[in-house]
Amino acid sequence: MADLDDLRDGAKFGENIAQKTEGFFLKGCNNLDWGMKDRMSRIFNPDSGRSVMLAFDHGFIMGPTSGVERIDLTILPLIEHADCLMCARGILRSLVPPSSRKPICLRSDAGSSILTDLNHNVIIDVQDAARLNASAMAVMVAIGDADTEALTVSNLYNAVDAGQAYGIPVMGVTAVGKAMARDARYFALASRICAENGANIVKTYYTEGFEKVVACCPVPIVIAGGKKLPELEALELAYMAIQAGAAGVDMGRNVFQSDAPAAMIQAVGAVVHKDIKPAEAFQMYQDLKQLADATK
Ligand code: R5P
Numbered sequence: 001m002a003d004l005d006d007l008r009d010g011a012k013f014g015e016n017i018a019q020k021t022e023g024f025f026l027k028g029c030n031n032l033d034w035g036m037k038d039r040m041s042r043i044f045n046p047d048s049g050r051s052v053m054l055a056f057d058h059g060f061i062m063g064p065t066s067g068v069e070r071i072d073l074t075i076l077p078l079i080e081h082a083d084c085l086m087c088a089r090g091i092l093r094s095l096v097p098p099s100s101r102k103p104i105c106l107r108s109d110a111g112s113s114i115l116t117d118l119n120h121n122v123i124i125d126v127q128d129a130a131r132l133n134a135s136a137m138a139v140m141v142a143i144g145d146a147d148t149e150a151l152t153v154s155n156l157y158n159a160v161d162a163g164q165a166y167g168i169p170v171m172g173v174t175a176v177g178k179a180m181a182r183d184a185r186y187f188a189l190a191s192r193i194c195a196e197n198g199a200n201i202v203k204t205y206y207t208e209g210f211e212k213v214v215a216c217c218p219v220p221i222v223i224a225g226g227k228k229l230p231e232l233e234a235l236e237l238a239y240m241a242i243q244a245g246a247a248g249v250d251m252g253r254n255v256f257q258s259d260a261p262a263a264m265i266q267a268v269g270a271v272v273h274k275d276i277k278p279a280e281a282f283q284m285y286q287d288l289k290q291l292a293d294a295t296k
Pocket of ligand 1: 055056057058086140173224225226227250251252253254
């Protein structure tokens, strides 16, 4: 039975102080439910409003491509520097320590490999994403690809329905077909279609005129890094995307294929969270690389 002795009346009602009603720090997210906002706040740093997502899901299509042959040796040492990890569930369960406490953007579609046609994917069961405590589900869409556009858009649509039921945000990943022009008009179209179908985050590629892509997308955009570039160019890419309004990067090869991946991800982090200019970030990369080389 509850202890009812000395039950005191409340006295501190703050009658003259209005309760604060806070807006949410990410665009287009104010009307999401608490669990969604909680997960978005794990992915995006509430102070900067941005995120460095470390992508290492490449093996789910490409197999043991350069840099992800041994996730335990090459990727795990980097995760302390990432805000969020993007990977497939097999790698997550087999190699990523749950004690790392990093939010997971779970690769949530499957069914393709580099040996066959891309994008004939199906989505994984949302209950498995929930079991893995995923902070987001990533689903690829292939806008403009006659064979797979409808399937991949319905994948996204269904993932959003499922994610909604469990409070898990969905990231729409814009795939680029071989026939597609990599320009702002195309990426604005693809990103907007993702958001219109309910994606809470959109991953796309940086291009000239990216401000327009960001402006017409009602939810946060992160950019993929794409193929490996010289480090300074990759930092310039990240800088231009952030200055154009991107909410972060979801970068893989330009980090894990770098000569000094830990130095690179830290330099990218400075660009993303601190608006550091590319030249300064490159100097930071070189200094950290030198330090790491000296202690080898
Ligand atoms: C996207 O679908 C891929 O699976 C990668 O996650 C994405 O392309 C980011 O990696 P990268 O920076 O190497 O392009």
